[in-house]
């Protein structure tokens with residue numbers, strides 16, 4: 001591979017050196033080297049004058065670049081929902097050889113038909129360490145999901161575990177946007193729009209179709225991915241909360257333009273209607289010198305989430321913790337919500353403070369980024385960082401026995417929930433798990449036991 005790379009920083013491929021280079025690039029990314037504001041009409045140029053002014057598609061784009069539009073919504077969707085970006089690149093994306101099918105590895109897609117939807121509560125320990133040389137794409141492992149990729153409806157839950165950077169390889173997903181939730185180790189995402197660093201406690205949102213390469217900031221990384229086949233994630237409406245709160249738009253950071261000018265073979269792996277396809281380009285497709293638009297990647301720090309809660313009594317529904325929502329045609333009914341359980345004060349009087357017992361029409365996949373979750377015991381055999389749980393439509397769940405007993409007897413002083421960061425992908429459709437998730441060694445076979453021994457106390 002020959003050529004030069006332009007932008008904040010760049011790195012070679014392979015081993016410790018690659019981690020060092022990725023870290024150096026990530027350190028160069030201060031908050032000010034991003035373009036803030038969810039849904040903004042961002043614009044950025046890595047070379048002065050590369051971005052056309054006053055029009056999107058001049059007869060000849062500046063500096064001999066090619067103009068190209070990438071759309072994330074139909075052209076005709078209402079302005080408030082419309083997503084598209086204009087990219088000014090060294091070569092148009094159309095200049096590529098045919099794609100050929102490659103193995104899907106442990107990646108699965110909707111419709112999920114390998115097993116029957118399971119009404120049982122399921123919980124998994126973290127994925128085992130993958131074999132040496134596993135990159136982000138190789139390391140994707142599907143838990144389950146719903147909908148249908150060909151209908152642009154539904155979602156999938158994936159895990160990833162990797163110990164090698166993607167080298168001379170770029171990934172792009174036509175099937176949906178990707179919300180990456182690191183749990184261990186940091187990632188450097190080199191995207192068509194520029195660089196994003198994302199570490200545990202932060203999330204990255206990669207819109208449908210954007211090409212990117214994942215490099216590693218640590219030797220071994222793992223985390224969660226929500227693949228949203230449906231309408232792009234938006235910030236939820238705030239209603240009576242007011243004009244501020246929950247995830248504030250300004251805390252979503254888009255990259256600034258940074259391009260690779262690389263001649264030589266680069267494999268582009270595309271996910272299309274559930275399958276992986278590969279084509280070897282004679283140049284890097286991360287060759288966007290300037291861009292503008294609102295169909296862009298973001299990184300968001302979950303510690304910036306402004307938690308709103310009850311200051312009187314009763315445990316509020318977790319919808320109050322929604323970071324991002326993928327709306328449907330029915331107001332308030334999400335294809336999928338991304339919900340975070342962030343550090344917060346609990347002050348409710350005469351209140352059972354942890355999550356209540358419930359049966360929910362929505363289906364809940366939960367993950368843990370760090371610490372413990374207030375409804376479940378942590379530690380060996382419990383709900384642990386990197387693990388996951390699935391409480392499908394109408395399945396009865398809530399606090400485990402110990403949590404119930406402690407919280408029913410606790411003295412209700414103001415209490416800070418400090419050392420835990422959990423999240424939920426909550427979806428309108430039941431999640432069907434893959435065969436590998438149903439039979440995995442890391443599936444906890446005795447999860448039901450956490451609700452055993454909840455004695456009767458009613459003695460009229």
Ligand SMILES: O=C(O)Cc1cc(O)ccc1O
Pocket residue numbers: 315316317318354355356358360364375391397398424
């Ligand atoms: O099941 C869970 O732990 C998630 C959840 C949390 C909460 O505070 C209320 C309802 C709910 O489903």
Ligand SMILES: [Fe+2]
Pocket residue numbers: 358360364391397398
């Ligand atoms: Fe729940």
